Amino acid sequence: MSTFLMALGLAGFVLCLSGLNLILAADHPSYVAAVYEHRVRLNPNPRVPLDRRPALEHMKQNLRVFEEQTVLAAQQGAQIIVFPEDAIHGFNFTRASIAGYLETVPNPQEVTWSPCADPHRFPDTEVLQNLSCMAHKNRLFVVANMPSRQSCNRTADPRCPADGQYQFNTNVVFSDQGVIVARYHKQNLYFEAAFDAPPECEYVTFTTPFAGLFGVFTCFDILFRDPALTLVKDMGVRQIVYPTAWMNQLPLLAAVQFQRSFSHATGVTLLAANIRAAQYGITGSGIFTPWDSLIHHDMKGDSGKLLVRRVPVLDPAFIGDAAWPTLMPFSGYPKEKLRSEDPEKMHVWPTSSFEPDDGVKYCQKDPECAQEATSTTFTSIMMYDNFTLVPLRGSKGNISICSGSVCCHLLFRRSDAHEIYALGVFNGLHVVHGTYYLEVCALVKCTGEHHSSCGGETEHARTPVDFRLTGTFTTRHVFPGILGNGMTLDIPDHSGWERGNRFYMSRTGMSAGLVTAVLYGRHYEKDND
Numbered sequence: 001m002s003t004f005l006m007a008l009g010l011a012g013f014v015l016c017l018s019g020l021n022l023i024l025a026a027d028h029p030s031y032v033a034a035v036y037e038h039r040v041r042l043n044p045n046p047r048v049p050l051d052r053r054p055a056l057e058h059m060k061q062n063l064r065v066f067e068e069q070t071v072l073a074a075q076q077g078a079q080i081i082v083f084p085e086d087a088i089h090g091f092n093f094t095r096a097s098i099a100g101y102l103e104t105v106p107n108p109q110e111v112t113w114s115p116c117a118d119p120h121r122f123p124d125t126e127v128l129q130n131l132s133c134m135a136h137k138n139r140l141f142v143v144a145n146m147p148s149r150q151s152c153n154r155t156a157d158p159r160c161p162a163d164g165q166y167q168f169n170t171n172v173v174f175s176d177q178g179v180i181v182a183r184y185h186k187q188n189l190y191f192e193a194a195f196d197a198p199p200e201c202e203y204v205t206f207t208t209p210f211a212g213l214f215g216v217f218t219c220f221d222i223l224f225r226d227p228a229l230t231l232v233k234d235m236g237v238r239q240i241v242y243p244t245a246w247m248n249q250l251p252l253l254a255a256v257q258f259q260r261s262f263s264h265a266t267g268v269t270l271l272a273a274n275i276r277a278a279q280y281g282i283t284g285s286g287i288f289t290p291w292d293s294l295i296h297h298d299m300k301g302d303s304g305k306l307l308v309r310r311v312p313v314l315d316p317a318f319i320g321d322a323a324w325p326t327l328m329p330f331s332g333y334p335k336e337k338l339r340s341e342d343p344e345k346m347h348v349w350p351t352s353s354f355e356p357d358d359g360v361k362y363c364q365k366d367p368e369c370a371q372e373a374t375s376t377t378f379t380s381i382m383m384y385d386n387f388t389l390v391p392l393r394g395s396k397g398n399i400s401i402c403s404g405s406v407c408c409h410l411l412f413r414r415s416d417a418h419e420i421y422a423l424g425v426f427n428g429l430h431v432v433h434g435t436y437y438l439e440v441c442a443l444v445k446c447t448g449e450h451h452s453s454c455g456g457e458t459e460h461a462r463t464p465v466d467f468r469l470t471g472t473f474t475t476r477h478v479f480p481g482i483l484g485n486g487m488t489l490d491i492p493d494h495s496g497w498e499r500g501n502r503f504y505m506s507r508t509g510m511s512a513g514l515v516t517a518v519l520y521g522r523h524y525e526k527d528n529d
Contacts, residue, residue, distance in 0.1 A: 029313040031210045034078035035273040036069045037285040037296050037305045038062065042090040042277070047097050055089075055100030056126055062088050063130045066144070069306050074138035076308045079176075079210045082143040084275040084285070085169070085219050085243040088127060089147055093194040095167060102149040103127055105172055108180045116178040128172070128180070136178030141208055143173050143271075145218065145243040147194065148185075159199045169195045171216050171243055173206050182206035182216055187227055190220040190434065201226045205237060212318030213237060219244040222262055223436055225524035229477065232266045238314035242272045247281045248299075250457040251444045251483070251516040252383050255284025256295045260489045261481035261520060263288035269314050276304060287311060297487045377401060380424070382444070382455025384432035387424040389454055392443075393417075403427040406521075408441035411468040419463045419513075420446040422454040425471075429529055437529060439478075439521035441471035445514065461485045461513030468506040475523040480505045484512030 041061040043050070050058070066083055073081045089101045103125050106113060115125055116132035127146055135142040148170040152160035160166070166185075169192060173182035184204040189197055204216045204227070215237035217227050222242070231237040246255040255274050263270040270288040277283075278299055286295035287309045296305040313319050377390050390401045396413035406427040426440045443465070447456035462485070471478070480503075482490035490512075495505035503519055 029211070029319055030310050031079050031208075031313060032077040032308060032310050033269075033271050033287055034073035034076070034081040034306060034308045035271050035285050035287055036066075036073070036081065036083055036307075037274055037276050037283065037298075038065060038069075038084050038087040039276045039302065039304045040084075040087050040090055043093075046090060046092040047094050049097045050100040052100045052124065058090075059088050059101065059127055060130075063127065065304065067130070067134055069304070070134045070138050070140070070142065072306055073308055074140055077310075078140055078308050080141040080143070080208065080214075080241070080271070082241045082243060082271045082273040083145065084273040085145040085245040087145060087243075087245075087273075087275050091192075091245065093147075095163075095194050098147055098167065098194040101147050102167060103146065104150065105146075105148045105170055105183050106180070108183055111180075113180055114178040115180070131172065132174050132178035132180070135174035135176060139176045141174065141176055141181075143171060143216070143241045143243065143273075145169070145171050157199065161196060166196045166198070167194060168198065169218060171204075171218055171241075173214075173216065173241070175208075184216040184218070186218040186221065188220045188224050188434075203227050203231055203235060205231070205235070211239060211313045212315030214239045214241055216241050218242070219246055220434065222258065223434070223522065224527075228262075229266075229524070232268055236316065238267065238316065239269045240271065242270055244272060245275045245277075245282060246284060248284060249281075249383055250459065251455065252440070252442060252481075252518055252520060254297070254483070254487065255282075256286050256293075256297050256487065256489060257284075257481055257483050257516070258479070258520075259284070259286055259288055260293055260295075260491070261479040261518075263293070264290055264481075264491055265479040267314075269311055276301075278302075289314075292491075293489060295489060378451040378454075380422075380452055380455045382424060382426070382442070383430075385426045385428065385430055385438070385440075387426045387440075387442070387455060389422040389424040389451070391451070391454075392421040392423065399423055401425050405472065405474055406439045406441070407472045408519075409470045410443060412443075412465055413467075414463055414465045416463050419461060420449060420454070421463075421465070421514075422446055422451075424455065429526070435527060437523040437526035439471070439473050439475055439523055441469060441519040441521075443467060443469055443514070443517040445516070458515060459485070459487050461515045463513045464510040465514040465517075466508040466510075467514075467517060468504060469517055469519060470502055470504040471519045471521070472502050473519075473521045474501065475521045475525075477522045477524065478503045479520040479522070481516070481518045481520060482507055482510075482514070483516040484510060484514060486512065488512045 115128040116136045119129045131144050148168045150166045154160040169186035171184040175181045185198040187201045215231040248254040259272045267290045274285040284297045286293050294309045400409045403425045404427045408425045410423045424442045445461045446454040447458045492505035
């Protein structure tokens with residue numbers, strides 16, 4: 001049976017029921033996770049330096065909310081809670097103006113320390129002490145993001161900044177005893193003048209007694225190979241804590257939209273906590289398993305949101321290695337890239353029930369097909385990239401469009417052809433607000449009657465569309481996503497690799513209008529082109 005997410009009310013509070021319930025009912029190991037979307041109290045003048053005392057008073061406004069939410073999460077049985085990026089201190093600081101907010105976070109691989117139990121061991125660590133005590137008092141793991149400093153010597157380290165210290169965007173993980181068990185410095189910064197990237201990329205994990213191994217990364221990291229894909233693909237991490245301060249960018253990269261795609265495509269549980277700052281278009285948090293999700297997306301409300309949910313343990317070492325392959329409903333990697341001990345047990349999606357006719361031709365090597373698509377194509381800017389698109393016409397059809405080696409093919413049917421949709425392709429280097437190489441096939445609802453509106457931002461659509469979307473890719477990292485009316489998240493009925501370099505997904509019977517269906521390919525090796 002197809003699964004879908006029903007939007008409940010303005011806030012987009014969503015719970016998808018699926019085969020996950022069968023796993024939880026079958027005595028599979030599970031745990032209770034919490035994420036909190038925090039309406040951050042911002043410094044109104046972040047570029048003006050503050051001394052330590054006023055900076056600390058500002059951070060305590062946010063920490064008091066953290067403490068309240070930690071208590072509420074613990075009362076609901078949570079064993080781990082994740083707070084957002086920038087949620088303690090805010091953002092838009094300069095390197096100089098953030099100085100009063102910085103604390104030194106010792107390396108937990110070298111120092112075992114509970115700031116709550118031993119508050120005077122290191123100076124100026126009030127934030128660490130607060131977080132440590134929250135974890136200890138409520139007997140749960142706490143994941144928080146904060147600004148930190150680390151002294152360095154330019155003689156020994158040529159990358160050491162001129163002022164003799166690194167300033168990092170830092171995730172800190174506390175055990176249920178209040179001990180610091182993990183520290184991660186964000187690798188891929190996003191317009192963060194106050195911070196440095198670490199000299200070497202960090203691959204940080206921590207172990208819990210209730211679910212085994214978790215990995216850690218932050219916000220923009222999710223779009224890059226390191227550390228995100230390395231943790232998942234090479235190190236086998238199946239559970240991720242993910243503080244973020246993600247500005248929504250429709251139609252392809254709204255926060256919960258890509259969080260859903262990443263979790264589904266990589267077969268991981270993603271505990272994603274975003275801040276809520278509507279004036280910046282920032283919202284969207286969730287507890288995502290490969291099967292379904294509990295999310296919060298609210299562009300109009302004025303309060304935070306605590307999400308608590310029981311989820312299955314996915315760490316292979318914790319649940320037993322032999323059980324791992326049968327649990328994973330999907331992987332975005334071709335079969336030869338998956339775990340090798342028993343490939344026959346890997347779940348391979350069956351052929352779609354929405355199949356192309358025998359006579360369907362794909363654009364990849366068919367000049368006639370390519371010419372047919374090209375005759376009706378147009379270009380439009382989507383997410384700052386110049387997409388080539390072809391409009392959908394009529395109630396059903398079979399269309400294709402190509403950009404170099406990336407070819408997109410769509411079979412579709414719909415009961416209402418009044419809303420305008422287009423199939424788009426982009427194959428190139430994205431260079432605005434970050435530099436990364438994309439191979440994208442996207443079916444999008446246009447926001448107006450003109451071609452230039454295709455690729456514009458909208459959360460709304462009236463028309464359900466049955467479709468089978470296929471793309472030929474030169475990358476093996478493809479993230480499928482389906483977004484419905486009112487930020488309703490969906491997952492494909494069927495998806496996966498077929499015929500070598502061709503990736504597909506299909507969906508029929510959606511209950512909500514289709515806003516976007518996307519195959520979002522990331523070609524990490526070409527990021528430096």
